[in-house]
Amino acid sequence: MRLFVLLLALLSSFAMAGGVTPTEIRVGSLQDLSGPIASLGTHFRNGTQMRFDAENAKGGVHGRQLKLLVEDTGYDPKRAVLATEKLLGAGVFATIHNLGSPVVMATMPRFLEAGVLHLFPGAPLASVYEPVHPLKFGMSPSYTLSVPPAARHLIRENGFKRVGILYQDDDMGREVLRGMDGLLGELGLSWCERTSYKRGATDFAAQIARLKAADCDFVVLATVVRETIGAYTEARRTGWNVPMLVTASGYTAQVHALGGTAVEGLYGVVLLPHPYAAGANHALTDWVVQYREKFKVEPNTWDVFAWVGADLFIRALHAVGPQPTPQKVAVALEKLQTPRDFLGSPPIAFSAQDHLALRQVRIAQIRNGRWENVTDYLSVR
Amino acid sequence: MQRMLISALLFALLAAPALLSPWGLSQITFVAIYIVAGTGLMLLAGSAGQLSLCHAAFIGVGAYAEALLHARGWPLPLSLAAAALLAGATGVLAAWPVRKLSGIYLAIGTFSFGFIAQEIFARWETVTGGNAGRVVAPLDPHLLYGLAVAAALGALWLFGRLQASRFGRALLALREDATAADMLGVAIPRLKTLAFTVAAALGGLAGGLYAHQIRFVSPEQFDWVMSIELLMMLVIGGLGTRAGIVFGAVFLIALPQAIALLRDTLGWTTPPAGIELFAFGFVLVLVLRWAPAGLAGGLGKSSSL
Numbered sequence: 001m002r003l004f005v006l007l008l009a010l011l012s013s014f015a016m017a018g019g020v021t022p023t024e025i026r027v028g029s030l031q032d033l034s035g036p037i038a039s040l041g042t043h044f045r046n047g048t049q050m051r052f053d054a055e056n057a058k059g060g061v062h063g064r065q066l067k068l069l070v071e072d073t074g075y076d077p078k079r080a081v082l083a084t085e086k087l088l089g090a091g092v093f094a095t096i097h098n099l100g101s102p103v104v105m106a107t108m109p110r111f112l113e114a115g116v117l118h119l120f121p122g123a124p125l126a127s128v129y130e131p132v133h134p135l136k137f138g139m140s141p142s143y144t145l146s147v148p149p150a151a152r153h154l155i156r157e158n159g160f161k162r163v164g165i166l167y168q169d170d171d172m173g174r175e176v177l178r179g180m181d182g183l184l185g186e187l188g189l190s191w192c193e194r195t196s197y198k199r200g201a202t203d204f205a206a207q208i209a210r211l212k213a214a215d216c217d218f219v220v221l222a223t224v225v226r227e228t229i230g231a232y233t234e235a236r237r238t239g240w241n242v243p244m245l246v247t248a249s250g251y252t253a254q255v256h257a258l259g260g261t262a263v264e265g266l267y268g269v270v271l272l273p274h275p276y277a278a279g280a281n282h283a284l285t286d287w288v289v290q291y292r293e294k295f296k297v298e299p300n301t302w303d304v305f306a307w308v309g310a311d312l313f314i315r316a317l318h319a320v321g322p323q324p325t326p327q328k329v330a331v332a333l334e335k336l337q338t339p340r341d342f343l344g345s346p347p348i349a350f351s352a353q354d355h356l357a358l359r360q361v362r363i364a365q366i367r368n369g370r371w372e373n374v375t376d377y378l379s380v381r
Numbered sequence: 382m383q384r385m386l387i388s389a390l391l392f393a394l395l396a397a398p399a400l401l402s403p404w405g406l407s408q409i410t411f412v413a414i415y416i417v418a419g420t421g422l423m424l425l426a427g428s429a430g431q432l433s434l435c436h437a438a439f440i441g442v443g444a445y446a447e448a449l450l451h452a453r454g455w456p457l458p459l460s461l462a463a464a465a466l467l468a469g470a471t472g473v474l475a476a477w478p479v480r481k482l483s484g485i486y487l488a489i490g491t492f493s494f495g496f497i498a499q500e501i502f503a504r505w506e507t508v509t510g511g512n513a514g515r516v517v518a519p520l521d522p523h524l525l526y527g528l529a530v531a532a533a534l535g536a537l538w539l540f541g542r543l544q545a546s547r548f549g550r551a552l553l554a555l556r557e558d559a560t561a562a563d564m565l566g567v568a569i570p571r572l573k574t575l576a577f578t579v580a581a582a583l584g585g586l587a588g589g590l591y592a593h594q595i596r597f598v599s600p601e602q603f604d605w606v607m608s609i610e611l612l613m614m615l616v617i618g619g620l621g622t623r624a625g626i627v628f629g630a631v632f633l634i635a636l637p638q639a640i641a642l643l644r645d646t647l648g649w650t651t652p653p654a655g656i657e658l659f660a661f662g663f664v665l666v667l668v669l670r671w672a673p674a675g676l677a678g679g680l681g682k683s684s685s686l
Binding site for chain 1: 403404407408411503513514594634651652657
């Protein structure tokens with residue numbers, strides 16, 4: 001009997017975690033490649049694939065090739081649930097960069113229950129890193145966390161007293177409001193004006209007129225791409241040059257590509273920088289050139305997200321040696337300390353109590369048709 | 382022959398939990414849930430020829446009701462029944478403003494109702510959790526499978542019974558010629574209200590099961606896309622027929638999965654983005670080209686829809 005138990009223990013120590021074979025490590029990813037945020041999904045997939053390919057070209061991790069299994073959910077939780085079960089059936093070691101809040105909310109518990117590492121989903125939800133679960137790690141802070149440090153900096157630096165906000169009337173807007181409510185309380189200020197719009201709105205004349213009539217000296221935009229351009233240009237069109245700060249959802253090259261000179265001067269919250277090739281360091285230029293050759297499109301900030309996330313995972317995999325388990329990799333991630341990299345991402349460190357990667361934001365401003373950093377990384381408390 | 386086929390199918394459904402992977406079982410569960418929802422809509426759109434574009438609202442009401450009641454510890458049969466009843470009541474509400482409308486006006490009226498319902502899901506934060514949604518406790522997958530399959534079989538049985546009843550014949554009369562039906566003494570507004578109520582109750586039951594299957598409810602899930610998807614499912618399957626509901630649901634759920642499997646066998650490292658959707662659309666066009674009356678041979682072009 002004792003021998004049997006010993007044998008069993010020995011066998012189980014050799015048995016490999018799901019998704020790991022002698023030659024490969026399988027990683028699943030639920031992307032939106034055909035739905036409302038497919039423009040993000042393709043980049044999340046590309047950035048991850050590029051980092052995996054680079055590692056595989058060097059011989060993989062401890063001799064194993066990294067295999068990315070991408071399933072298209074079309075932002076539909078029904079398809080996401082089926083894709084999750086398909087991936088779990090095929091055996092995956094980890095799932096990375098799953099995209100879209102409803103997709104992540106429906107599938108995260110299923111992955112965790114199956115003992116699969118749930119890494120860096122593309123959903124600005126606090127629940128992807130809090131409460132701490134041994135197997136779940138988040139990349140981006142919620143809007144409640146990410147907006148106040150940038151706003152605090154600009155308000156203090158410029159002595160703004162009359163803060164207004166234009167927010168999308170949904171979850172994102174509410175999160176920004178909540179964060180800003182806290183900040184204004186801390187600074188002893190109160191809202192000068194709050195105004196909202198429905199998702200999909202194209203005309204912001206009324207909202208801008210309200211903010212202007214209230215004589216705000218600083219406006220926070222909890223908006224996405226089109227609304228950011230709409231609101232900012234409306235203000236400038238009416239001759240109102242109030243400084244405006246857009247959340248991380250508006251920090252994209254699309255804003256200046258579509259908005260042109262009309263969006264000059266707009267501030268944005270940066271989580272990870274947009275990879276501009278012009279004026280970049282050698283490593284970044286090479287990266288951009290490689291990316292273009294591989295995918296025939298221009299890389300953007302989502303590729304940087306995906307690349308950085310995949311890089312963290314690979315570093316942790318290297319650290320645990322030739323017999324990886326999700327638990328071992330999770331512990332390795334907690335001990336990881338990465339320096340700033342060539343893409344311009346901040347140093348990243350997790351701990352046993354903190355599974356959120358980006359605890360810093362910086363501020364950029366559109367100058368001469370591109371986002372220029374105007375501060376270094378500011379800590380997110 | 383048909384009897385044998387049905388027995389074989391029932392046997393397969395009984396054996397499925399033992400034989401299939403969770404992925405396969407989940408697909409059947411989804412198909413069953415969509416059959417329940419589709420049966421309700423088939424009564425309206427297929428039997429009665431009433432173009433309703435707010436079915437997702439009924440599913441949503443059922444899903445939220447189940448999420449809430451289950452969280453409060455209601456036993457499953459009770460909470461699911463309550464979900465169906467509440468959705469049925471919503472059906473009465475939805476029917477009231479549109480009961481005298483038909484054609485495009487009915488479509489617009491129901492479409493608007495869908496928007497209002499979605500807005501309420503998003504606004505009534507204390508109950509629904511707003512845009513952030515609400516997490517739903519999981520059920521044992523085998524139990525959920527059993528419930529969904531039983532509900533689907535029950536719904537299909539009910540559909541057959543209703544079609545053969547006075548109510549069903551009145552619906553057919555309404556579809557073929559509303560004026561003639563009116564002349565024959567069919568009280569159309571009342572009939573429509575009843576049809577909406579039954580359809581909504583079935584939608585609500587489907588929603589209750591759906592909530593457990595997805596394990597998360599949020600307003601954006603119950604938008605007009607879901608309503609259109611259900612209508613498309615019935616057209617593909619064959620409007621007005623019982624088999625059409627089943628074929629349509631299998632097509633809607635299983636085809637994308639089959640396409641994804643086929644994609645896997647091609648061995649692409651990075652398949653073109655959206656290739657699955659493209660393939661789905663392509664098959665859809667082929668089906669409509671070669672079987673315009675749907676897979677089960679429904680009303681087709683002669684339909685008043």
